[in-house]
Amino acid sequence: MIQETTREALQSLFAESAPAVEVEAGAPRGNGVITRDYNAHGYHLDAQVAADQLVAAVEIIDQAGFFIESITGVDWIKENQLEVIYDFSRYDFDTCRVVIRTRVPRDQPIVPTITTIYAGANWHERETHDFFGIKFAGHPHLIPLLLPEDADFHPLLKDFKA
Amino acid sequence: MSAPIQLQPGETFILNVGPQHPATHGVLRVKMEMDGEYIVKAETVLGYVHRMHEKMGENRTYAQYLPNLSRLDYLGALGYTHGHVLLIERAAGIEVPERAEYIRAITVELNRLASHLFWFGCYVMDLGGFSPLMYALEDREYILDMLEAVTGARLTYCYYRFGGLYNDVDDDFIEAANRFIPRMRKSLKKYAALVTGNIIFQKRLEGIGHISAEMCRKYGATGAVARGSGIDFDVRKNEPYSVYPEFDFDIPVYHECDSMARFKVRMDEMEQSLRIIEQGLAKLPGGPIMAEKKPKNIKLPVGDFYQAVETARGSFGIRIVSDGDKNAYRLKLRSPTYSNMHLFDEACEGMMIMDALAFMGSLDLVIPEIDR
Numbered sequence: 001m002i003q004e005t006t007r008e009a010l011q012s013l014f015a016e017s018a019p020a021v022e023v024e025a026g027a028p029r030g031n032g033v034i035t036r037d038y039n040a041h042g043y044h045l046d047a048q049v050a051a052d053q054l055v056a057a058v059e060i061i062d063q064a065g066f067f068i069e070s071i072t073g074v075d076w077i078k079e080n081q082l083e084v085i086y087d088f089s090r091y092d093f094d095t096c097r098v099v100i101r102t103r104v105p106r107d108q109p110i111v112p113t114i115t116t117i118y119a120g121a122n123w124h125e126r127e128t129h130d131f132f133g134i135k136f137a138g139h140p141h142l143i144p145l146l147l148p149e150d151a152d153f154h155p156l157l158k159d160f161k162a
Numbered sequence: 163m164s165a166p167i168q169l170q171p172g173e174t175f176i177l178n179v180g181p182q183h184p185a186t187h188g189v190l191r192v193k194m195e196m197d198g199e200y201i202v203k204a205e206t207v208l209g210y211v212h213r214m215h216e217k218m219g220e221n222r223t224y225a226q227y228l229p230n231l232s233r234l235d236y237l238g239a240l241g242y243t244h245g246h247v248l249l250i251e252r253a254a255g256i257e258v259p260e261r262a263e264y265i266r267a268i269t270v271e272l273n274r275l276a277s278h279l280f281w282f283g284c285y286v287m288d289l290g291g292f293s294p295l296m297y298a299l300e301d302r303e304y305i306l307d308m309l310e311a312v313t314g315a316r317l318t319y320c321y322y323r324f325g326g327l328y329n330d331v332d333d334d335f336i337e338a339a340n341r342f343i344p345r346m347r348k349s350l351k352k353y354a355a356l357v358t359g360n361i362i363f364q365k366r367l368e369g370i371g372h373i374s375a376e377m378c379r380k381y382g383a384t385g386a387v388a389r390g391s392g393i394d395f396d397v398r399k400n401e402p403y404s405v406y407p408e409f410d411f412d413i414p415v416y417h418e419c420d421s422m423a424r425f426k427v428r429m430d431e432m433e434q435s436l437r438i439i440e441q442g443l444a445k446l447p448g449g450p451i452m453a454e455k456k457p458k459n460i461k462l463p464v465g466d467f468y469q470a471v472e473t474a475r476g477s478f479g480i481r482i483v484s485d486g487d488k489n490a491y492r493l494k495l496r497s498p499t500y501s502n503m504h505l506f507d508e509a510c511e512g513m514m515i516m517d518a519l520a521f522m523g524s525l526d527l528v529i530p531e532i533d534r
Binding site: 039040041042043046065066067068069070072074075085087089090091092093095097099118119120122123131144145146147148155156 | 208209212214216217220249252253378379380381382383388393394395399400401465466467468469470477479481483491492494496500501504505508533534
C-alpha cells in the first residue's frame with residue numbers, strides 16, 4: 001500500500017516523460033522512480049533525483065513516516081560523477097524500503113543537507129564528507145567524524161592513493 | 163599551590179568523558195559542557211577505533227572479506243556475518259540448504275544471548291552491582307564453549323560460507339544446547355529476582371533517558387532502543403529472512419521510553435532467543451550443509467544490493483554496489499549502534515552526569531561497530 005502511494009508521490013517530482021521502467025543493468029539512467037524486485041535487490045523503490053529536488057523528495061519520505069537508515073556515497077570516476085545514496089525504511093509491517101540517489105559532478109560535489117528534516121542525517125553526512133569530500137550545503141557542523149580532525153584526504157575516492 | 167578555581171553562577175565548564183573511560187566500554191569520547199552536575203550540551207567524538215572496513219571491502223574478494231564482518235561487533239559477530247552471506251546469496255542467486263539455515267538461526271540466537279548476557283553484566287556493574295557480571299559471564303561461558311566447538315572461534319567467528327556453513331554441528335553440540343536451555347531459563351529467573359526486582363536498580367533507571375518514538379524515527383534508532391520506545395520493530399518479523407518465519411516467537415515491546423524499558427526489552431529477548439533455539443533444535447532437518455551448485459569464485463551481477471538483518475544491537479544493513487567484478491565497487495555497512503548513539507547528544511541535555519552514564523549503558527554500545 002505505502003509502496004504505491006510513495007511511488008506516486010515521488011513520481012510527481014518528475015515530468016511525465018520520465019522513465020518509470022527498469023533500465024538495463026549497468027546502463028546510465030535518467031532521473032525517475034523505478035520499482036525494484038525486492039527479492040533480488042533488497043529494496044522496493046529506487047528514485048534518482050536532481051540535487052535541487054533532493055529536499056523535496058526527502059520531505060515526501062518524512063511525511064510518509066519513514067525512518068532514516070543511512071546515507072552514503074559512490075565514486076563513479078569514469079562518468080566523472082559522485083553519487084549520494086539515501087536509505088529509508090519503515091517501522092510498521094507495511095514493509096517498504098526506499099532508496100533515493102542523486103548525482104553531482106566530481107569537481108563540484110555540493111548537495112543540500114537534510115539535517116533540517118532528519119536530525120539523524122548529521123553524522124551520516126559528516127561521514128560521507130569524510131570519505132568522499134561531498135559538501136552538504138547548510139550542514140551545521142561539517143567537520144571530520146571518523147577521520148582525524150585535521151584530515152584533508154577522502155579515502156573512498158577511487159583516485160585516492162595512500 | 164594555585165588558588166582553587168571559582169565558577170561564577172551560570173558559568174559552565176567542559177568535561178571530557180573518555181576516550182579512555184570505563185563507562186564507555188571502548189574508546190569513545192563525549193565532550194560535555196557542564197553546569198555543575200548537569201549537562202548543558204554534549205558532543206560525541208568518534209573515530210578512535212576507525213579501521214576503514216568499507217575500503218577493505220573494495221580491496222578484497224567477497225570471501226576474503228568474511229572475517230572483517232566479525233570484527234565490527236565482537237560481542238554478536240555471527241549476526242553481521244549472517245548479513246553478508248545473505249546478501250551475497252541474494253545477489254548471486256545461491257540456494258542454501260535448509261539444514262544450514264536452521265543451524266545459522268540457532269547459532270545466531272546463541273550469539274545474541276551471549277551478547278545480551280555480557281551487556282547485562284556490564285550494565286549492572288556500571289551501576290555499581292558487581293556480582294551479576296560473574297553470574298552472567300558463567301552462563302555466557304557455556305555458549306562460547308558450544309560455539310567454539312562448532313565454529314572454531316570464541317568471538318570473531320568466520321563460520322558461515324556463501325551457500326552454507328564451514329562445519330556441521332555434531333551430537334555433542336545439540337546435547338549441550340539442549341542442556342543449556344533449562345539452565346538459562348533458571349538463570350533468567352535468578353536475574354529477575356536479583357536485579358530487575360531490585361528497588362535501587364529500578365530507581366536509577368525509571369524515567370531516566372527518555373527517547374520518544376518520533377526521536378527514534380528521526381535518528382533511525384533500531385533494536386532494543388526502538389522497542390523500548392513502543393516501536394514494534396524487529397527485522398526478523400518486519401522483513402523476514404532466513405528461516406525465522408518458521409519459528410514461533412514474540413517481539414518484546416515496552417512503552418515507557420526510559421532506560422528501564424530498554425533493559426526489560428533485552429531481558430525478555432533472551433527468553434525469546436531460547437524459544438527460537440529450542441524450536442530450531444527440535445525441527446533441525448537432515449541433509450547437506452552446503453549448496454551443491456555454487457561458483458568457485460563468486461562474482462555478483464552489475465547492480466546495487468541491500469540486505470538488513472536483526473543483530474543483537476538492532477538493524478544492521480549491508481549494501482554492495484557491484485560492477486560485475488569479484489570484489490565490490492562500493493561496500494557500505496550500516497551499523498545499528500551508530501544511529502542509536504547519535505541520539506545521545508540530544509537526549510542527554512539537561513541530565514545529571516551519573517544519569518547520563520546510566521542512559522549510555524542502556525544503549526548497548528560497542529564502539530568498534532560505530533567506528534567501523
